[in-house]
Amino acid sequence: MMAPMLERFVSPGKGNGLRAAGRIRKGELVISAEPLACCVSNRLAKEVCHHCFTRHESLLRCSQCKMARYCNTTCQKQAWSGHKRECKCLQSLLPRLPTDSVRLAAKLIFALLSPSKSSSEELYTLEEHESHLTSMPEQKKQGLSQLASMLELYLQQEAPDLLQEMGSALPPSCREPLSLIAKVTCNCFTISDGELQEIGVGLYPSLSLLNHDCRPNCVMVFEGTKLELRAVRDIDPEDELTISYIETLSLTEDRQRQLEEQYHFTCHCQRCDSRDKDGLMLSGEEGKWRLLKEALPRLEGLKAESNWETLLESCSHLLSSVGGEVPEENLYKLRITDMALDASVHLGRWEEAMSYGVTTLPAYRQYYPDPHPVHGIQLMRVGKLQHYLENIEDALDTFRQAYEIVKFTHGEDHPLTTELTMKMKECHSEMDHHSSSRH
Structure with a gap:
């Protein structure tokens, strides 16, 4: 199972690590591994x-x-x-x-x-x-x-x-x-499904050598319990391979605190040292976005209880109350828009879901400059809503953008990539059908 593409080494200041034994291309499968032990989450x-x-x-x-x-x-x-x-x-x-x-x-x-x-x-x-x-x-x-x-x-x-x-x-x-x-x-690693929802935990001993970076050069994707590590940038021989241990869409101090508490180290990656994107995440009228930030714990609670009606009502009320004074890139506005998307989907309110989804995309593009599964899945969700609502040309465009990410993060053979290819074919044949029925 161990490809000759990587080797152990001692990473300065970080202890053990893994590095590239040769040149690794963006999108290349670096290694795949089955767990030594795993289990489905109780939840x-x-x-x-x-x-x-x-x-x-x-x-x-x-x-x-x-x-x-x-x-x-x-x-x-x-x-x-x-x-x-x-x-x-x-x-x-x-x-x-x-x-x-x-x-x-x-x-x-x-x-x-x-x-x-x-x-x-x-x-x-x-x-x-x-x-x-x-x-x-x-x-x-x-x-x-x-x-x-x-x-x-x-x-x-x-x-x-x-x-x-x-x-x-x-x-x-x-x-x-x-x-x-x-x-x-x-x-342990969190094992997630195709929509990146956590479904279990597993131990993959060799991959525990991977060190963390808030802008990593590799990502992990699962197929069942098999873990696949793929490069999301070109990697030179002897460069260290990194993954992100946490969801990186948060402020530097929050990322650092989480890494400290969970993994017992202080992150000094380039993103942390330059506080990259913090300004963008806190953009807009502070008095207004504070309201959003303070509402989050209550909204998280509603989400945990699956109280979708109240959640959607609260989110849409908050979002309209801050209006244009807080841009879509603001972290708290983005989180609340994402919750509104979730709630609308659960309630089967597809038009609303689609408009919330579309609103989040420019922010996702900014926050995930490299191909990232989270960005690819978000595009797929929005594409499916557009497709369902018969906005076929928009859907095709969104699916294409998703494909440009997923082919690197998941690879051509992953079930998710296959599903996406099918969706694009459906769009094409529906567009052909429409144009032939017009003539």
Whole structure:
């Protein structure tokens, strides 16, 4: 699985890293990897197959643990060797459910105890993964200690002797439940679906070597649980490969705080040091955009409760109250417009959804100068709305812009790219049909 395109090295000031072994072209697949361990998020446990990570309306439920769900018996059979031990653990805790990180840590232990996976070829062993326990604030450490106790409780039913077995089979730094949980929370990747919604978490040991940059030269996209790393700029030999650990569409101080809290480092990338785009994000009449900023927590709450009616009402009221005094590029206006788009889609108010979507596009173009999945997906959403509302020429134009991004971020063979190509074909044939019926 390891391509000769990359190699480990020590990155000045950052510890371990990965760099290009040769020239890498924009859009090229740098590496693809299956997880050493992964699990579907509790939040989505009922909607996503626990084997192939596909969303489905109705799934088969494991009759024993009542938690795991599968597309069909094929997925269920294929998952059994990995689910067998977990199933007993889950049964022992019913009706309580362990958190995602506890489930992932347990699956990691099971994977390490049956090393069928050729883990020898990983560039970065679990032993070397950072736990950051020494530099962690006490409060966070206590939170992790509670998770570690939960992990021990969760494991003890399935194998009272498991902790002894771990002692001999696992590297020393992974025997301690606390350090294992710390490594898992700091090194796991969020697995997302085609619309970039989070569906699970996974551990991809070699890819934990990638360091962060707020304007990275690579992006990660998933197909099921397979992670693909693609270059979004041309990369020279010996250049470091970087990804962004967080959603980068936020102010420098917020990005830095999040990276500090979650990953325990201070970011000194070029975007952070130059505070690039902060001015644009805070453009417009401050008295007005403060109102938007202060409303966000309440709106997030409405969104979390799926209270779409109230959310849409609040968003549209706020947006019309600030009017043109806050430009579309303002970060808070953009976030609220995005929420209004979400709410309109959920309520099936397509005209409104389309107009909110179109409004966000110039800002997305500014904030994502390199091809970025988030920008590509936003264009696709808007294109689908335009297509549905029979604005065929606009839709085709939007789909083309999406394609110019997605061919680099997802590659030509990804299901999402295929879907986009189909959409463009549909637009073409509808336009041909219209013009022939006019004559």
